[in-house]
Amino acid sequence: MIFKVFYQENRFEVPVRENTKSLYVEASTEREVRQHLKDRNYNIEFVQLLEGSHLEYEQASQNFEVESIN
Template structure:
């Protein structure tokens, strides 16, 4: 499963939509909820980012992201 994680680079400032970034994680999980938990833990353990939202990408959404966004899987 591929998850898109929306985040702010710093926990020190109030979140602003203009400063939101995204990264993509491949997570092996039994359910969507378990995948979100694993994705959050990976980001929290390896960065100081302020996580805003974690979204599971459907096949169609993933294909769109690959062609229209700065798509690159992040590995920790």
């Protein structure tokens, strides 16, 4: 499954919508995604499962690069 992670780069700053970034991670569960990213200094706002037409839409983006946990 592919998850889209919305995050702020610095865990200690107040979240600002304009500074929100996203990345894509291939994992079995949301818990695996959070475990994979825990060593980074990210303030994770939301982890969203992508599937169906939403996944197809995201894959069409030129910024679509997936990190694999394997």
